[in-house]
Every structure is written in structure tokens, then in C-alpha cells.
Amino acid sequence: MISPTSFCLSWLLIVVAHAHAASLSIQSPRFTITSSDASQLRADTLSLTQKPEPLTLGPSDVLKLTFQITETGEGNGVQPHQTFLRFYDTVSGEEGIQPVRVTPGGKAKFELNMARPPLSLPPTTDRPLAVSLILGSFIHDPATFDLFDLSVPSSATPAPHPDKASFHPQPPIVHTFHPEQKVPPKVISAFFAALVFAPWAVLLGLWSQVGVRVPHLLSPRILPFTALLGAFEALLVWYWVDLRLGQVLLYAGILALPTIFAGKTALATTGEWRAGKQ
């Protein structure tokens, strides 16, 4: 006969035992870092409550991680369905999942050789990767343990898709213009322009000595021709400032006819004067 109290107690005990058996924990987690010449660089046991100083691996170093998975309380080693190490870059969001082989006794050993990094290691930068252990099982409660931060040499960036760049604002492009044409100082230009005009000063000076007389300037047979010559000069200045070639040819053609007749008259007149016929 079992009394109701003892039945209750034993049932409670079973529940408690089941609850204990239902969760997973890890025992004696330990890591060692060895260099390529087998000398041990760092070794320590891991605390599950406090992360150690970040672990650093050189390009040829080897990280060894050992632990045992047990049922909480009982201490029996178990082999869960899922024993994954998660390498996570908290900034870029890159993640790598590496399954760890566990013996039926719950013993697990993981080796990370940086000379031959596994494919599951995500692309790395100079930031450390957060390493956590994910345990999952059909029988026991799942568990996650944050183990340590791991600094590994940065990997070569994977080649992006050729169209990837067009999905971000692209760097602005500023056209490099030809430099502005260099212009000498205006003083120098003005000096040489004055130099070009200088002969006029000489000419006018000499004329003032000689005395120029133009008695026929207003003669009706000379004046039209002189005026038309002046008009041609004005047309050329106008061409320089504003006109197009076609307009110039048109206006010059119009001017040419009276100029021919005026010129003939004027030259005939001067010819007569010079011949002394008058």
C-alpha cells in the first residue's frame, strides 16, 4: 500500500527529476589556441556566465574547443539533435553555422584551423565574431550559450553581383573642365594696343607741320564716293560686332552698285584735275 502523501511526493520527485533531465547544460568547456608550430598560445576554461577576453587567431593558428553536453543535475552525457556553433558579425549581420560532432557520451570537440577555414565561417572584417553554442533536442529543452568573441584575420571580400552597385547611391562624378584660357594682364594688352596706334601720333604730328588741305572734300563729285567707302568700313565693323556672313554679302552687294558709279565719277574727276584740264 502506498499512502497518498508518499504517492504525491514520489510523483513530485518524478516531475522534478523530469524537469531536471529536460534541460541541457555543458560541462568543462575549454579552449586552447596553438600556433602552426604546435606551441600553445593560450588556454583556459570557459565560464558560461562571463565572456572571456576576446580570442584572437592568427592566419595559421588553430583553435580547439572541447566540452561535454550533459543533462542538468544528472551529469549523464547526452547527444542532442542540434549542436551548432554560430559565428555572428553583429554589425554586418553575416552569420555562419558550424555543426559540431558529439559522441553518444556527450563529448564534443571542435577544431578551427585558420590555415584551412571551414566554408561555414562567414566573411570577416577586423570586427570580432560573436560565437555562441546552440543546443536543440527532440527530448530536452533547447539552450543557447554565448561563449566568446573571436577575432580572426579578415577574409577577402566576396565578388559582388555586377548589378549590386546600382542598388545604392553611387559616388557623384564631377566633370573636370579644361582650364580657362590664360589672358595676359589688361595693362600689357593696352600698352601694345597703344603702341600700334603710335604711328598715328607721328603722322598727325608731321601733318600739323606740313599742313594738309582738302579743298575738294565737299565737292559733289567726290563726297558720295568717300561716304560710300566709309559705309563699307562701317559695314565691316558691324560684321565684326553682330552680322552674319550672308547679311554682309547682301549689304555689300547693295552698296557696291552706287560705289562703282560714284567711284568712276570721282576718279574721272580727279583724273581731269591732275591732267590739268580744268
Next chain:
Amino acid sequence: MRFLRSALLSCLALLATVLAKSSSGDKVLVLLDPSLDKANYSIFFNGLEKRGYDLTFRAPKDASPAVAAYDVPNYAHVILFTPDTKCTSPTNPHPSHARLTRTVAYASDITPQSLVGLLSENTNLLITLSPKQTPLTSLATEFSLIPPPPGTPLVSHHPKREEPATLVPVDVAPSPMLAKGTAPVWFSGAPHALGNSPYLVPILRAPATSFAADSTDDSDAAVIVDAADKAGEGLWAGSQLGLVTGFQTFKNSRVIFAGSVDLFSDAYARKPLPDGIPSGNAQFVRDVAAWVFQENMVLRIDRTAHHRVNETEPPEMYTINDQIVYTAYISAYNPRTSSWKPYDGLTDLQLEFTMLDPHVRTALPPVAGEPGKYEVQFRAPDRHGVFKFVIGWRRKGYSFLHTSTTVPVVPPRHDEYPRFLSAAWPYYAGAISTSVGFFVFSALWLAGDVKGERKNLKNTKSE
């Protein structure tokens, strides 16, 4: 009477277009596998009908209604709830295969090629996958999704819950296409890894603790490790996996690959999460459908304009070093009013002025106070040739904006150079001197006094 009837019909048609919520049309063809019951997805389908969509249901092996007639799509959107439908209809029915293919098959108008053809005709697709290998799985690989080995559904032991490990509550990451604060959704189906195509739009990612496996017992742990060690394939695990992923094509048609048809089911929409709150499935699938049917995040360029500064009309050609003003008018589709509204929310629009390569790339900012107007002024490069104004704006989830306008840029004409250079003053002085000199000489020679000469002439004559 006939006139009245036609008037009524056209009025109804107009009403239908007004009610249509999608920017690309409201006719939806739903291919429903005979093994699935329409009533199990009533929340999703009724929600679509309430929003103005016109749903037509059809089994995948039915020949009518056809998806397209004469290469013109009959529907604006196609939903493929056929996650297990195996192969296309038998072209060469062999006695031993005939029974297999007759049970579940597609009619001849549904092939991966025809689906891609629909996308290029601006028809949107909502495709559901499953752990089974089907023609749709191989279609997904063409869109840069990498499915896991056949028969490996998503498994997660986290968090602790009553449900089997293959029924996973998945947190919904915030995204502009989803309602803010969408609760986690129930998911059971196949995950997929994402290729590096930038045209993919991840919508729902797997939890970090989940993975793809076909085992049902802890003793299969070694199989998972072995699978991961296998070269090439590796393990489908972690938050890099996609569960629901969109893809936007060059033509702005959209396609969604969902790893599970149950995601859309009433059962999951009503099933509370492990912590007791209602699941987000109903809201999530509504938002997903709104995106894939081009209700949300749809933009277009209404028109563009360009002219010289201080002018209003576009010139026939630009001269190098001209100051050019370029304007683009952009609208966004508003599903509430079913209309296009000027949109000034783009802050990272860029304009390129290209001749083979971009010579100028500059920001095209919105004009304050004028919604939908984006304007920039820049100096044309001092290179002549045939240039293009190019806007090519691509952001994940939004419709792509692209426009290109060709304009010639020429060197200045002979009379467009500056006339009065200070460096040329001496030359101007020389030319003016010569001209004035010629005029003065002519006047003097014609009008001057030649008395002395005449005397000499007389003297020589008298001699």
C-alpha cells in the same frame, strides 16, 4: 435599350477600375492543387476579394481558363498554391508513367518558361514551395534561390513549445512593405538559401536557431554533421536562410516564393503563438500579397523635362558649358484611393549625363513646396557628342525607375565665341588703324590739293 445596356456595362467597367486596388489590374487566377481545400484559406482569399480583386480558381491540370491567350496574359496576377504538384502534363504518355502523371499535373499552359513569360508581360506571381522537388523548385533556382535537398523541411527546437519542431514561430523583421509591429508568424515548410542577386527582396528570414533537416530523432545528429561536411552542399541553417523571398524584374513585375502554403492558411492565422498572443500570419500574408500585386512601393516617372537655365523650352541641341536644368516628375501609387500621387520622398535620386560613361553624376533632389518635382542645374561638360540624361534608381522592394533622354551637345558656332578679348586688343588696334588709314588716305587722295603737281605738269608740257 441596347444603348442603355452598353452604357451600364461601361459604367460598371469604370467602377471596377476605380475599385481595383492594384496598380496593374485586379484579375487574379488562383491555381489551387486538388489536395488543398479552398475553405482552409478563406481568410486570405476573402481578404483579397474584399480589397477589390476578382479571383478565378482553377486546378493546375485544367486547361481553362487559360493563363494567357495568344501570348497576352488574361490575368494581372497568378497565385500558385500548388506546392506539391509534380510535373507538367505528359507529352508522351507511357503506360507505366501515365497513372503517376495523371494524378497531379499541370496543364500545358503552366511551365517554368510560360511563368517567366508572364513575368515579362508584367504579370505578378505568388508561388508557394514545399520540401518536395517540383518544377517550381527548379524555377526558384533560376531566380537565385538555392533550395535545400528534397524532403528537408525547416526545423527549430527553439523556443520550447508544444508544437512539433517543424512548426516554427518566426519573428518578422521590420520592413517598409510590412505593417509595423507584425507579430511572429507560424511557418512549416522549406527554407531556401539566397544567392547574391540584388534583385531578391528578402521578406521573411529563418530564425538563427533553425535549420533544414529530415530527421525526427536525436540519434540523427551525426547525419546533420555529415551533411555539413559534404563538400559543395553544406548545411541550410541560420538566419541567412529565406522563408519568403520576393524578386523584382526589370519590367517591374514581381514574384514571391513562399516556402510554405500553410503560411496562408486559416489554421495558422488563428493559432496563437507559444506566448499566447495571436499570430501575425493574417496581417503578414495580406502585406505580402499587397506588395506582390503592386499595391505598395510602386513608383513611376510621369515625365521629364530639360532646358537651358533662364529658358523654358528644350533646345534642339546644347552647347558645351551650357548651364542645363533637368526636371523629373515622380508619382507613387496610393492603393487607398487607387490613384497616382506626386511623391517627394526620394532623397537619393541621382541623374547621370552620359556619353558611353557618365561624365556627370549628381544628386537630383526634390524641390521644396512642389511635390513630385525633382530638379537639378548643372554645367554641360566641355566635350561634344551625343549625351543622355539617365535616371536609374533601384532600391530593394521599390519599383525600379528608369528613363533616358538623348540630346546632342555641340561645340559653339563660329559666331558664338566671345568677340572682345582683352588679349586681342593690339590686333583690333591694328585692324582699325589699317581701315581708318585706308579711308583717310582715300579721302586725302581724292579731295586733296594737287596744285604743285599740276604746275610741274604744266611746266613739262610747255617745255
